[in-house]
Amino acid sequence: MAENKVVAPELLNADDKTTYDAIVVGAGVIGPCVATALARKGKKVLIVERDWSYPDRIVGELMQPGGIRALRSLGMVQSINNIEAWPVTGYTVIYNGEEVDIPYPYKADSPAVEKLKDIVKDGNDKVLEDSTIHIKDFEYDERERGAAFVHGRFLDNLRKIVAKESNITRLQGNVVEIMKDDKNEVYGAKVDIDGRGKVVFKAHLTFVCDGIFSHFRKELHPDHVPKVNSSFVGMALYNTNMPAPMHGHVILGTNHMPIIVYQLSPEETRILCAYNSPKIPSDIKSWMVKDVQPYIPKKLRPSFDAALAEGKFKSMPNSYLPARANDILGLCVIGDALNMRHPLTGGGMTVGLNDVVLLMKKIGDIDFADRETVLDEILDFNYEKRSYGAVINTLSIALYSLFAADSPNLKVLQKGCFKYFQRGGDCVYTPIRFLSGVLPKPFVLARVFFSVAFYAIWINIQEKGIAGFLEGFSILLTAIKVFTPYMYNELLA
Template sequence: MSITADNSIQYDAIVIGAGVVGPAISTALARQGRKVLLIERDWTQPDRIVGELMQPAGLKALKSLGMIEAVNNIEAIHVDGYSIFYHGEQLIIDYPEKSVSHKIQDVPCCATNENSKIVSDSTLDAKYFEENEREVGVAFRHGEFISNLRSIAKKQPNLTCLKGTVIKIEKNDLGHVTGVMVNETDRSKVVYNAHLTICCDGIFSKFRKTLGQSNVPTVGSHFISLTLENAELPSPNHGHVVISNEAPILIYQISPVETRILCAYRSPKLPTVNDVKLKKYLNETVYNIIPESIRPSYKNALLNSRIRIMPNSYLVAKRNEIPGLFVMGDALNMRHPLTGGGMTVGLNDAVLLAKLLSPDKIESFADHSKVLDQFMEFHHERKSLDSVINVLSIALYSLFSADSKYLVILQKGCFHYLTKIPYPIALLSGLVPEPFMLFKHFFAVAFFSIMFNFRENGLVMFPVSIYEAIFTLYTAIVVFTPYMWQEIVS
């Protein structure tokens, strides 16, 4: 890795941030013959609680980029689907068969027979992925996955990796972005020039406002995280979702020994680990509703594990209309992490952008007019996947953290709908990027919930059921349509 880079040359692209998306798009562009500079302020292995569950559609994107090896040799655990717990009932839903999945074409100049297949290691079996009739996901320790992505990027001949903090986006008199200003370890305010600057500086991006001062995420809740040791999971190799009268809880294994538990906490304000209300929530509420087999390791984690808190943010993607600039990843677009769709959206965006900017379509990034045309196409093409994952994440969180009578009716109906029609798992995992199918199934859940409520109430309560049906349908519309509308018209 370069400690310094050559600021006397003109790069084709400068990429800010080496999280998930930065190394992916950097590697793709470098393999396509572009001269790329990847800038990251801290190249040590990150220690974060996000980006630990890769949906099957995310794995497909990695294969398309020729970077699937990033999930190998990090003690990753294969994931077959979800195990859902609802007031003592359990429902196991596996990922759909490969035959129903949307196909992703390989990125030009990136994927080969050697770099587009998972290999067997100490925890993953290549044959299981290749011969399985169903799609499979992967869970892992985030930091080790990022380190692997960065290692792949560092091997590219056309890619220079630089340690530094970008402090400014440089523009010319016409308002076109021309590069960045960087503070390095031993140099300050060094300017690097490029025809295209790609901003991938993540959830806490300081450059997303370049697209507009109002381009800021909203935070509606938080996830409280603990690391469980040697937890006895009711359904190994499955993500566990616990639905109750409180906010939902996610549990999934990230290594042979470690299991992540994420407890949703209904507070837009950042709670502190010493907050009395939070401690009571973790020690009593969560403990009493998680599966019994997990409780011993959870109790131990409360005493010995570090409690970590992350915001659950939402941000609709804004069009990239500034010549020379492109914003992507969590800097561009965020959704509730309940469905684990962040990496899936980000990596598929990298696939799409690399295809649209491939040499057979764009000879030089200096042609800002053509590049902007491709950005517009990117913005519209990505909607089929990102609108499904984004809206579904918000809708499911609203249902699973039901705080009204009518949301509770929808919550109950959703669980029982899934026992009969598990198709929504194909939408959640990004394998069927079809907004119409999301619309169809969401409102099928709404009407199923209403009918289920009629049946539970019985004939005596029929007038009440009519009243509840009207407000349940209204609630479903309020939960779903504003977000879908934002995603479509943005």
């Protein structure tokens, strides 16, 4: 709960005598989108956030084109406007100092963006012109665009959209319990509110969108908890000379962990440095000087060195959590509370927003008082959402394993992956379609992943001859281990 901050009285007054159509727990990235879409469908919504003030986090800062497309479908794409958001046109991968540029895919290669009925109106699926976002680029360029932004500014915009919806009541408070009856059916949430104490609010359907550190994801099953194997340490860089302007940068090398860099605004750039443990180093600065600084490209060094001298570090654990079926009457868990992946590929918001789009198509027009029908549709949603998440989630984990290679086999795969990208053409075009969130085809991802693995084995044979050939079997086994269990978890578990 926000402490020592003045809270607007209208954020504390929600009526607890009403039965709402929906309660949304959490106003991070996903909660506001769920609440707004439902409100535009005529539902009466209560959204509860423990702290409505400006959040300062190093997460959710680069939105892939698939996320921008979902925001359009939800009539919320103007949330990237007037926050000095920085357009993203593709990625640059740097491996031991060599670079490959990978532009985002052509719009013509994906189906047209869906406009959800009642939700998209009055041009809210199109960006506005502002100082950094230009209509001609976002609406008329032949290629997809992403956008990067300061996370808090983006969330502020989403929350402003929520505030404009007359069907939504906003409440500041800490949700302390999801309310269930003796049949294990959910009928609302208990909220601890400043000055009011613990109050129960009722709804036909309760959405849990409490995010990365969710307390309530376990309502689905006690085992629904993420695994954390690595962390990111982040810094803000200022007035950076980017090697490839308007590209996300992934910096890789045989002797260091992956580093990602992307510009967030005209002044600010984010750098995230991977550390292969959930527990960050005790002396971050010394670790940065020894294990990160030597691998930073020359152009980035002045701003990197200035940030390092300032020593303002932030860290986040990187979690993995395959989705689980929403099968409890009256409950829907969505966003990071449901499903998490490695942030290396910047896909979290994209997966969550696409889930919201699908969910609205399934339940948006049903009367929520008919709870059985809603549950039937949510069961379908669980099934239909899998392909989209499977691609982005498996890709993130598989790429992280390769890019953070900590064994000789993984290092061969890492090098092979970069060499594969260097071939250009379809060897970069299909992978960037996966990363962008515009090709939700898990079996095509499997084909491409194993093409990369065989290419890596081939390069290794060319370099080492018979020894490379003999290593091939073990490298292939490593590739299977890196990819298959995750794809299985996403699609079939």
